[in-house]
Amino acid sequence: MAVSKPAPGVIRKLNEVVVNRIAAGEVIQRPANALKEMIENSLDAKSTSIQVTVKQGGLKLLQIQDNGSGVRKEDMEIVCERFTTSKLQKFEDLNSIATYGFRGEALASISHVAHVTITTRTVDSKCAYKGMYSDGKLKEPVKPCAGNIGTQITVEDLFYNITTRRKALKSPSDEHAKVVEVVSRYAVHNSGVGFTVKKHGDSTADVRTPVNSSPVDNIRTIFGPSIAKELLNISHENQQMSFKLNGYITNANYSMKKCTFLLFINHRLVDSGSLKKAIDNIYQAYLPKNMHPFLYLRTVLSAVLYVKCPQNGSFSNALRQM
Structure with missing residues (x-):
């Protein structure tokens, strides 16, 4: 008796939102991954002070404040879109790349799995500007506000739209420990930058390193x-x-x-x-x-x-x- 073969599946083009969320899951696997990407952006912006605030291991709140070069108001609209970057213009630039990131995927990936707010001010700007992002797009027009020179990125409710990823994570205390570990390692390697990480609402920091300390000084402070x-x-x-x-x-x-x-x-x-x-x-x-x-x-x-x-x-x- 002949065995009937199954009909071939229909090949469809995935929805752009689905594609972006799948890509985001490859880049951002837990709060510590998101923080690593943001720390590298702060270092590329020539920051000398990086302050991190965490709530519930970074799942509820993950905030980073730096004193770097900031983001221009004109770039705020596309800063969370995929493949938008100030570090690369043409393919040949890869031969002399001297920055951490260059693909422009970090903020885009985070915005597809969390609520992102960016407050930033450049040295030649009279005020700061704030933008709120979801799925790589601005929710509403950028608004002027008070703020210091540099950039503050606030990530809230990480993986709110991917419950399976959120359930796969460890406890908030374990995730917080991984966040502290990432900050500690970058603090040792970038001894010219002052790092601080603490829990939201706490007055004492889990890690605090001074600016222009030596790697050994930071190893002594942290370990x-x-x-x-x-x-x-x-x-x-x-x-x-x-x-x-x-x-x-x-x-x-x-x-x-x-x-x-x-x-x-x-x-x-x-x-x-x-x-x-x-x-x-x-x-x-x-x-x-x-x-x-x-x-x-x-x-x-x-x-x-x-x-x-x-x-x-x-x-x-x-x-x-x-």
Whole structure:
């Protein structure tokens, strides 16, 4: 007996709102991801002070205030649209890009999964301007208001329209810890910038670093003096590969419950989970039980390299493979 074949499905073009929300979910997976994108925008704007306020782990409120160059009133209408950026004009500019972001997707993605309000003022403007955004578009015309030079971005009710993503997140306290971790790592790497992060309504900050402090000063402030006093400066350079590495690592006298690993490549924070695990395994092989390192590494590459850390071998050998 012949088996009937199923009819082919109808191919349809997805609605633009659906497309944008799917794309937003790839960029913004949790409050800490949204904050990372906004911190990088603030750093690109040459900010020297970045203040973060969080409520319910960033799900209810995630606000960032900087003193950077601000956004022009003329650009407010399209600032939350996809692929709108001041950092790139033509494809060839990618060869000399010197900023964190350049695709213009961060604010657009956030506006598709949250309510976004931007208050900004440039140095040559007599007042600040406020705009409220949803799905990449202004809800109403931009209005003049009082405000300092720089930009304040307020993100409210993150994932209000994607209940499955919101339910998949951990508790507000866990999400808050991830937010603090992101701020801490950028504070160590950008020691010329003052960072502050605190819960909404609290008078004390979870992290506060002064402007123009050293990386070691910020490590001491964030991770404690017991780590800072055990730090050793390390550096490595390979001119043939145009590769430079420098940073800090705790010496063999230091012990902690887990490995702490901060990795920046070309000034970009790298999710180094698998490499961290490999390094932790190496230390377990060479050091006594319960002795784990603190590492802060910053590398500059002229090309993308594949970093591999062997299961059996020393950390220095792993660095030589980079």
